[in-house]
Amino acid sequence: MRSNVLRHNLLTALLLGPATAWLVVFLVLPFVAIGVFSVGERAPEGGYQAAFTLAQYANLPARATAFWNTMVLAPAGALACLFVAYPVAYYLALRAPERWRLILLALVVIPFWTSLLMRTYAWMYVLGGRGIPALLATIGFEDVRLINTPGAVLLGIVYGYLPLMILPIYVSLERLDRRLLEASADLGATPISTFLGVTLRLSLPGVMTGFSLVMILLLGEYLIPTLLGGGKVFFIGNALVDLFLQSRNWPFGSAIAITLVLVSVVVLIVANRISTRLSGARRVDLI
Amino acid sequence: MTAVPDIEFRGVTKRYGSVTAVSGIDLAVPPSAFVALLGPSGCGKTTCLRMIGGFEQPSEGAVFIRGRDMAGTPPYRRPVNMVFQQYALFPHLDVEDNIAYGLRQTRPRLSSREISLRAGEALAMVRLAGYGRRKIHELSGGQQQRVALARALVNKPAVLLLDEPLAALDKKLRTDMQIELQNLQREIGITFVLVTHDQEEALSMSDFVCVMNGGRIVQLGQPSEIYDEPADLFVADFVGKTNLLSGKVAGHSANLVEVALADGTVIAARERTSLQKGEAVSVSLRPESLSLGAPGSGRLNGIVRNRIFLGSTAEYAIEVGGIGTLLAKADHLIGSGNLFKPGESVAIGFTAGTPLAFPDPKNNGTNQRENKHVETIS
Numbered sequence: 001m002r003s004n005v006l007r008h009n010l011l012t013a014l015l016l017g018p019a020t021a022w023l024v025v026f027l028v029l030p031f032v033a034i035g036v037f038s039v040g041e042r043a044p045e046g047g048y049q050a051a052f053t054l055a056q057y058a059n060l061p062a063r064a065t066a067f068w069n070t071m072v073l074a075p076a077g078a079l080a081c082l083f084v085a086y087p088v089a090y091y092l093a094l095r096a097p098e099r100w101r102l103i104l105l106a107l108v109v110i111p112f113w114t115s116l117l118m119r120t121y122a123w124m125y126v127l128g129g130r131g132i133p134a135l136l137a138t139i140g141f142e143d144v145r146l147i148n149t150p151g152a153v154l155l156g157i158v159y160g161y162l163p164l165m166i167l168p169i170y171v172s173l174e175r176l177d178r179r180l181l182e183a184s185a186d187l188g189a190t191p192i193s194t195f196l197g198v199t200l201r202l203s204l205p206g207v208m209t210g211f212s213l214v215m216i217l218l219l220g221e222y223l224i225p226t227l228l229g230g231g232k233v234f235f236i237g238n239a240l241v242d243l244f245l246q247s248r249n250w251p252f253g254s255a256i257a258i259t260l261v262l263v264s265v266v267v268l269i270v271a272n273r274i275s276t277r278l279s280g281a282r283r284v285d286l287i
Numbered sequence: 288m289t290a291v292p293d294i295e296f297r298g299v300t301k302r303y304g305s306v307t308a309v310s311g312i313d314l315a316v317p318p319s320a321f322v323a324l325l326g327p328s329g330c331g332k333t334t335c336l337r338m339i340g341g342f343e344q345p346s347e348g349a350v351f352i353r354g355r356d357m358a359g360t361p362p363y364r365r366p367v368n369m370v371f372q373q374y375a376l377f378p379h380l381d382v383e384d385n386i387a388y389g390l391r392q393t394r395p396r397l398s399s400r401e402i403s404l405r406a407g408e409a410l411a412m413v414r415l416a417g418y419g420r421r422k423i424h425e426l427s428g429g430q431q432q433r434v435a436l437a438r439a440l441v442n443k444p445a446v447l448l449l450d451e452p453l454a455a456l457d458k459k460l461r462t463d464m465q466i467e468l469q470n471l472q473r474e475i476g477i478t479f480v481l482v483t484h485d486q487e488e489a490l491s492m493s494d495f496v497c498v499m500n501g502g503r504i505v506q507l508g509q510p511s512e513i514y515d516e517p518a519d520l521f522v523a524d525f526v527g528k529t530n531l532l533s534g535k536v537a538g539h540s541a542n543l544v545e546v547a548l549a550d551g552t553v554i555a556a557r558e559r560t561s562l563q564k565g566e567a568v569s570v571s572l573r574p575e576s577l578s579l580g581a582p583g584s585g586r587l588n589g590i591v592r593n594r595i596f597l598g599s600t601a602e603y604a605i606e607v608g609g610i611g612t613l614l615a616k617a618d619h620l621i622g623s624g625n626l627f628k629p630g631e632s633v634a635i636g637f638t639a640g641t642p643l644a645f646p647d648p649k650n651n652g653t654n655q656r657e658n659k660h661v662e663t664i665s
Contacts, residue, residue, distance in 0.1 A: 179375040182342055185362040186369045187389035187442065197388075201379050278379075 031261075037254035046248025056255035063256060066239040071263075073225070073235065074218035077157035078165075078211050084158055085165035085210065090199075092166070093173035105170070108163050116160055120227045123159065127152050127228065148230030156224040161217065165210040172206025173199070201278065208275035216264045236260055291354040293318050293446050293478040294339055298348035301334050301502075308334045310502040311348070316446075316480065316495075321472045323481045323489035326499035327525065332482045335499075336448050339480065341365045353445055363392070368439035369448040373455055374431050376423045382434055383419035386410065389442040409441035412471075429460045436468075440475065447472075449481045453488060465492050486526045490514065498522050518559060520645035523571040530572040530613045533647070536562045544644050546570055550609025552587060556642035569647035574602065574616035578636045579627060585634030589613065591627045601626055605633060 038056055043049040060067070092104055111119065125131050127146040136144045146152055176199065184194040222237030231238070236256060243253035292315040301309040309331040316322050324332035337343040338350050341362035350357045352366060368389070376385050387406045390397055397405075410416050413433035423431065432452065439447055452468075453461045469492050472479045483489050489496050490510040498506045498513060498521075506518035517523035524531060534546040534554075543555040544562050548570075556570050582588055589607035596619070603615045615635065619626070627633055 177375065179371050179373070180377060182340075182362070183369070183371055183375040183377070184388070185342075186340060186367075186371075187438070188363045188392035189388070190363055190392075193392060198377065 034254045040251045048250045070236040078215040081165040089169035152228040156228040161214045168209040169206040172203040205275045208271040212271040295351040299345045300347040302346045321479045321493045322495045323493035325489040330499040331502040366445040368444040372450045374435040409437040413437045446478045532570045536566045555639040556644035568644045571643045574614040576641045577615040582632045585636035587635040
């Protein structure tokens with residue numbers, strides 16, 4: 001009996017061990033280090049010098065623009081992604097012929113097989129002077145600027161993160177009981193009412209998963225604004241690279257990183273709350 | 288005076304690609320009737336129901352609801368409501384909001400006072416008053432079933448469609464719900480169309496039974512007609528228990544047909560369609576139409592193989608040499624001790640003319656058809 005329990009515990013430890021070790025070494029320890037750095041001071045020649053001060057956090061407003069840009073771009077980008085992704089996911093899950101579904105789904109994922117860097121470079125050429133603007137010039141639209149604009153950044157974001165938004169929404173729509181849609185129509189609901197009252201409502205968990213996933217990744221986005229925004233639009237990601245690699249102000253960089261993580265956690269919690277509340281656990285939450 | 292039928296099918300055919308699910312159906316359901324569409328799975332009964340609901344469109348022919356051709360009318364504009372198999376209740380809404388769902392779709396809008404009033408009435412009607420704020424997954428199967436009923440009936444449909452509504456309930460609850468549904472239908476007075484593969488359910492609840500097989504209606508009638516006067520071999524076999532004996536037509540006498548069974552015994556049977564001499568037939572003998580007696584007193588002789596005592600009745604599996612095993616059902620009078628024992632020899636009797644002979648091209652006149660119920664006994 002006792003040895004059974006022991007064996008069971010040993011097995012649990014063996015199964016969870018590698019993952020735990022991985023997380024401790026590559027997530028928890030770095031996070032603690034960053035936490036310690038963030039209350040330290042910059043050494044005279046750059047890097048970290050032990051101290052205990054909240055000066056770095058007090059200095060956060062110095063990067064207010066980067067924070068502001070990120071806080072605008074991340075939700076806006078996630079929202080743009082959502083509006084493009086939802087119809088695609090809806091079509092794939094509810095409208096596409098059965099035998100095409102897997103192929104179409106594969107087409108959504110295939111771009112992931114090429115690195116984001118390569119694909120973003122490709123967009124640089126497409127949007128750059130010899131790309132679409134050159135094409136537009138031949139039909140009379142001279143001097144159209146696409147690259148290095150906020151629009152180009154948004155386009156790059158939607159393009160890069162679309163699959164991450166489509167897949168969770170697809171899954172939630174795929175699981176949707178089709179008879180609920182028939183029941184809704186049977187009870188007199190027009191297709192629009194059925195969509196709003198049943199389909200959308202029951203796919204909200206997928207929407208919130210996709211939204212928080214994309215938004216959190218966007219909070220740390222660095223590549224797309226640099227390449228397609230021409231570095232004119234400064235983000236937290238850019239600020240971090242600058243602080244750690246250029247000016248070597250590790251404590252200040254760490255303070256920004258910690259703040260970013262906290263913001264991400266808040267986003268996750270809020271998204272989770274919203275989705276559970278709207279998709280079933282109504283009233284009980286309020287009691 | 289012929290009232291406009293609540294539901295009418297005129298030459299309705301439904302094809303899926305090369306498969307014909309429903310083939311040339313004509314059917315008129317009179318107002319305030321409780322009709323059952325009965326048949327094995329794949330017989331087209333559910334497709335018929337879904338064509339009334341508007342979820343499928345006929346490939347040919349037309350479906351009328353209260354005299355109106357429903358071609359091109361989407362489900363949300365049809366004056367019918369459906370109780371779905373497994374109920375299809377909205378998991379994100381509580382009981383009251385599920386019931387009020389249809390009322391909230393009406394235009395012009397109803398006042399929220401009226402909506403909650405009517406939802407409350409519907410809840411009371413299915414004996415779930417006080418359950419309005421419960422969540423769907425907190426309810427038992429029987430309660431969910433009643434919420435589904437209330438959700439459909441609250442809209443005051445012209446016709447209520449029920450798709451295997453009792454299939455998910457246990458036996459005791461099913462019997463209760465059968466009575467409840469019957470009462471509800473009489474109270475409200477609207478037409479109920481029930482789809483079921485359970486012949487007992489169809490016979491016990493409905494005013495009319497429409498037996499379907501292979502996409503066609505094989506018989507339409509009152510439950511007792513269907514049971515007593517099955518139109519063909521399929522109905523005789525599908526509805527209720529029966530013994531089917533193979534034989535050949537030996538001749539006619541008066542208005543009966545003489546059938547020579549595999550062992551040479553000749554019995555007199557009624558025919559549903561006129562049979563030719565020498566034609567291969569199957570004779571249906573209901574277990575309760577058989578009487579058992581001392582050897583030599585009946586028409587067939589056999590040996591009791593199994594006895595199933597059911598209290599008010601007893602069922603016997605009786606092996607008859609050259610013919611096979613027959614099922615007989617005898618009333619049991621308390622204290623009479625009139626039970627036969629396994630191994631005992633008995634004579635089987637029946638009134639001339641109670642057997643029904645059907646053409647059965649599949650048998651060659653010598654082998655006994657498989658009697659499925661006997662297998663379950665022995």
